[in-house]
Amino acid sequence: MIELNTNVLGTFALKNGRIIKRIQLPRDPRRLAEKLIEAEKAPCDEELQLISYLRETGIKSVKVRDPERFSGYKLGIELVEDKRPTDPLRIASDLGISDNEFTELLFKTNLEITRIKLREIDRDQIIIQAIASLDELEESINRLMKRLREWYSLNFPELDLLVKKHELYAKIVSSDLQNLDPGLLEKINRAREETLGIEFSERDRDAVESLSKSILQIYDTKERIEKYIEKTMPEIAPNISALAGPVLGARLIALAGGLERLSTLPASTIQVLGAEDAFFKFLKTGKRPPKHGVIFQLPEIRSAPKDKRGKISRAFAAKLAIAARMDRFRGEFGGDKLREDFLKKVESLK
Incomplete structure (x- = not known):
C-alpha cells in the first residue's frame, strides 16, 4: 500500500519505503517548522496535492499518520492508519542527504517548533494574567464602593437605598447625571430635599467626588480588560x-x-x-x-x-x-x- 509521509525533508508518496513522488517543503527552518506544526492538526497543502495525484493515478487507499487529521475533507480515497511509518533517515539516504545534514536540519527545525509552541504557551499565560487582573479590579471596586457608600451616606443616606448598582452610585456622587432615568432623578431630588444627612463643606464634597471618580476610572480599566479578553480568547x-x-x-x-x-x-x-x-x-x-x-x-x-x-x-x-x-x-x-x-x-x- 502507498504511504504518505511528511517530515523535514518534504511530503512523500512511498511504496515499500521507496520514493514515488516528492513535494519539497520550505528549507528555511522557521517556515518549515510552521508547516510541520500545521500538519500536526490538519493536512498541509502538499499532502492534499499528493493525495489528489495518487487518486488520479488510480490509487484507492493510502496509509497516513493519524487519519483523524483529514476528517472533514472529501478526498475520494481511503485512509488507513500507518502504524510503522518509514524512517526519515532512510528517505534522506535515498535522496543522497548525509546523516549529518539531516540531523542539522532536524535540530534547527525542532528548535523553531519549540520556540513557536513556547510563544503559544505565553499567550495562554497572558490570558490567565488578564483574568487575575480583572478579579483584582473587581475586588478593589467592591472595597472602595463600600467606603464610598459609608462616606457619602453621612451627607445623603437615602441614596444608598435608592441606587443599588455600584457604578451608577459612583456616577451620581461624581455629579455625572447625564442619561440618568428621569424617574430615578426625580426620586433622588425629592429625597435630597428631605435628607437626614449632615451638611458637607465644599472641601468635603471635593474629596468624596475625587474618590468616586477614581472608582469610575477603575470601572473603565475593567471594561478595557474585558474587551481585551473578548478579542484575545477566540485566538487562543x-x-x-x-x-x-x-x-x-x-x-x-x-x-x-x-x-x-x-x-x-x-x-x-x-x-x-x-x-x-x-x-x-x-x-x-x-x-x-x-x-x-x-x-x-x-x-x-x-x-x-x-x-x-x-x-x-x-x-x-x-x-x-x-x-x-x-x-x-x-x-x-x-x-x-x-x-x-x-x-x-x-x-x-x-
Missing part, C-alpha cells in the same frame, strides 16, 4: 470561547492553571472548578457535594430551576472538556456545534 481557545463565552472560558483556563491542564481534566472536575472550598467541606463533613463551580456564571445554568442545574452543569462540563481538547491540539473549529448541542440538551431538560 476558539472552541472554549464559542461554547462558554470569552470571559468564562478564560476564567476556566485560569482556574485549571492553563489550557493544557484544562484539556486533561475530566468533565466531573471541570464541573466544580472554582468550588474547591465547598468540595473540601463535602469531603470533611459528608454533606452534599457542589453541583457546579464557576460555570454557574453561565446564564443557562444560573437561570435554570435548582433541580435541573446539576444535569445542565454536567452536560456543559462534558462539552467543555471536548472544546478544551480541540483547542489544546489545535483541531478543527467546532465550538458553534458544541454550543448548539448543549442548548438542545438544555431544552430537552426543561
